[in-house]
Amino acid sequence: MNNTFPTITIDLVLDRLTTKDVLHGVLHSILFHRLFGTVRPQTLEVLDVTMPGVADPEMEQLVNEKVDAFWKGIEGGVNKRGQIVVTFSEKRPKKSWFQVYMGEEDVPWEQWVINAELRQPKSERDRQTFNATLANTLTKTIHTMLTHTSSEKGRTAVPLITNAAGISPFPIKMTVKVGGVEVG
Template sequence: MSTGYPTITIDLILDRLTTKDVLHGVLHSILFHRLFGTVRPRTFEVLDVTMPGVSDPEMEQLVSEKVDTFWKGIEGGVNKRGQIIVTFSEKRPKKSWFQVYMGEEDVPWEQWVINAELRQPKSDRDCQAFNATLASSLTNTIHTMLSHTSSERGRSAVPLITNAAGISPFPIKVTVKVGDVEVG
């Protein structure tokens, strides 16, 4: 399905102990790279991987709510796979068939899809290997974010910033799905 805007996919295999920390770090990193207002930076240490983040009460609340929604959906159900989808949009005038102005609509310009699967290592040795693999995945995730946001395609996806008020001039929608069903 071609959407006409970039979709960046991040695949993660998580365990019970690190799921919330990893998802907090990844969501904050996406926001850090895609918020264009005045951002106070902060960092997250997840499995010895330093991840950038945003020190803003509104964004921290959004991230916490969505991570908690994901966790409750995974914990309460039989399906141990889910997605968190972050969509950045811009407001454009909405017109009817006869070119009559009908208000505004959100038009997506970029989407980040975090595919997460919950698994549980059986032994201590498995746990150490699992954490090493997850740390490597997080490092690759940060590299993917940096590569995309600094690439020509990543820069050209960003629409003109016409409103400098607030931390983000663009609407942000974060959707949580567990087993292809939207939750929260």
């Protein structure tokens, strides 16, 4: 597969108490920076880090489904590592060998990979250090999002917007993998 589109990787180390909130915040932040329709903004507070979000029932449902699938995959298995991959695509005409129109295909133009590992702090002091480190990681993650989406590479990755209907003119696909196996 020709992987010519930008792939942004976010590495997170989470604990049981913060996993859902952190993943919820990160996914919302990605959507906030990559939806091009009329977005109703919201803010999410995760470990004293303010993260942007999208107040849209359809996007909220998608995020909840993927976070729940990740959680169930991590909780149910022995593997405490997983990832959520968010792929933004555009619809292009699909043609056969003889340039005959064969419908449409989704062609990715950007991908965000969230690698998450579940660890448990041993003591209260460990928890405080863990939370401070995670808050710092979230701040850096937001900075990475802002830097990428405002960079030349981030702006040129976005294809021409030809359909202004809805909150996103592009198909969004989220996949959840735990231990290399797709779940949800």
